[in-house]
């Protein structure tokens with residue numbers, strides 16, 4: 001997840017490959033509970049990994065379900081006719097999708113159960129559900145405040161006889177989760193008679209009840225509902241039966257960004273557009289109908305049970321005039337597709353946008369205008385006209401209003417025909433539904449060669465390059481290349497292979513360097529299976545690196561490896577020749593220096609803090625020797641690139657040096673400071 005202040009997307013040119021979307025939370029927890037109530041073992045694939053599913057799985061284990069979490073699936077053997085383990089105290093965190101349905105299910109089984117959660121969970125109402133269950137004769141007490149968890153279900157002496165003949169009344173205008181909970185629990189007791197649920201008040205969030213009904217059907221339960229969604233009837237003789245395998249659908253609203261991506265971006269070489277995995281034509285989520293809207297705009301979409309394949313069809317996209325009431329969340333994505341259309345797109349009946357995470361009509365209009373589009377904003381509609389020509393597009397810093405969908409939508413503006421970058425402010429807001437959205441986007445998109453920005457920070461040893469470069473990379477969300485590590489690892493590998501580091505062994509060492517089995521993993525460096533993170537950091541290793549780096553064939557052998565770090569969204573590279581040789585076209589080059597005295601002192605403190613003894617005058621002599629060799633070697637000598645900005649940070653703190661580099665970088669971006 002990107003947790004930076006902003007994320008700059010370089011202009012993107014094509015897209016291709018597969019994206020596995022995260023599973024839908026609502027479906028995940030419903031499927032888990034239904035599996036737990038069924039006879040037999042259910043293999044649940046593509047389950048969402050989140051706090052809320054974790055507490056559900058733990059609770060199911062506690063009540064006696066067998067839960068096996070394998071890499072490919074979670075396998076749950078349900079209770080079937082068996083009574084749950086009791087007494088049990090279940091902790092359900094802040095998961096409403098666990099608390100409500102589990103309460104209802106356990107209230108219709110025998111056993112003694114306590115259900116609690118985090119403090120916030122104890123502020124979330126459950127009274128309407130408890131009232132409905134008490135009507136039936138269930139014995140449930142509040143352990144804290146009336147109407148809120150924690151709860152105690154007192155059926156230790158067996159399930160009391162239940163009043164099932166009269167319709168069960170539940171409010172539908174507060175949360176549809178109460179109705180969902182009853183719909184999933186009552187089949188347990190629908191043995192000899194039909195059970196009727198009457199909804200009191202207008203039922204909200206119908207698409208979620210639709211999901212519940214669809215999932216119930218997969219587990220063998222048929223529920224009849226009337227046309228107004230006010231009465232639901234569970235047939236006598238209902239019995240949960242595991243369907244065997246269940247795929248948890250990915251979130252259909254999240255799919256919309258990748259459907260739009262496939263419609264907007266030319267396919268990358270070797271790819272047939274974008275494949276979205278986890279949601280498809282059989283989806284039970286309302287937002288899947290975004291597919292029809294995207295097709296209307298020109299996307300070519302084929303689909304299977306749980307996949308979609310999207311290719312660019314009509315280009316430019318076709319402007320549409322559409323009532324979007326049925327896909328309120330996904331329709332926001334149409335507003336960005338409209339920027340690539342052949343005329344004015346009108347999105348109607350979207351008044352609900354005004355009361356979402358932010359006023360989404362205003363947000364889409366304001367931010368879209370920043371890009372150069374002409375946008376008319378009505379009380380319940382948007383009319384979007386793309387910038388008239390490529391030259392009318394503007395580089396914009398998109399404000400995201402703590403709204404994940406605004407952020408994800410506008411990332412697609414990076415395909416603008418003007419080749420301008422797009423800045424997304426506060427990218428972490430996507431965590432709400434899709435924490436790794438930008439990683440997924442970068443995984444399937446490409447930028448034109450040379451368009452992925454590189455910031456080079458070169459300079460002598462202990463000038464603070466590594467420290468400053470790593471921090472600049474962190475603040476921008478960019479990748480980080482410690483090129484010195486490549487030379488250090490090569491020297492290390494050569495020594496391990498028994499090679500003396502000199503010109504006579506140049507070819508052999510270069511061969512080693514070219515096939516260096518190195519990988520970087522969460523701050524650790526591995527050479528094949530050996531961790532070398534610390535071993536390559538000694539002063540001796542630095543000196544050997546300096547020697548190995550003077551060998552021209554070795555330098556050549558390491559070029560491709562270094563270039564391979566230039567990946568989306570950008571790179572900060574530190575070394576000696578980043579700006580002069582490896583990335584000569586980098587848009588920002590910094591030559592970081594500090595006096596020899598200062599650098600020796602820094603290195604001394606650094607070594608002492610790691611528990612390595614050192615002598616400051618020896619260190620100074622060594623670093624001056626290294627400077628001399630690095631600066632005077634024939635290939636790629638250490639020197640500032642012609643267009644480098646020199647920063648002597650002898651008197652600067654690390655933060656000041658970082659601020660300076662970021663300041664220079666921001667000044668070169670087209671977004672304004």
Ligand SMILES: Nc1ncnc2c1ncn2[C@@H]1O[C@H](COP(=O)(O)OP(=O)(O)O)[C@@H](O)[C@H]1O
Pocket residue numbers: 459460461462463464465466467468602603605606649652653654655657
């Ligand atoms: N501007 C600075 N002021 C003070 N200390 C610094 C500064 N920059 C870096 N340092 C410290 O100097 C030491 C050497 O920095 P490092 O990044 O390893 O240098 P290099 O990569 O150039 O060899 C580190 O302990 C670092 O924290």
Ligand SMILES: Nc1ccn([C@@H]2O[C@H](COP(=O)(O)OP(=O)(O)O)[C@@H](O)[C@H]2O)c(=O)n1
Pocket residue numbers: 460461462463466483484485487488542545546547549550574575576577578626630
């Ligand atoms: N791009 C680079 C990076 C490092 N090197 C060499 O590799 C050695 C170790 O680099 P480093 O950046 O890890 O060293 P320090 O600056 O941390 O001491 C340097 O002394 C250089 O001789 C290079 O030649 N070119």
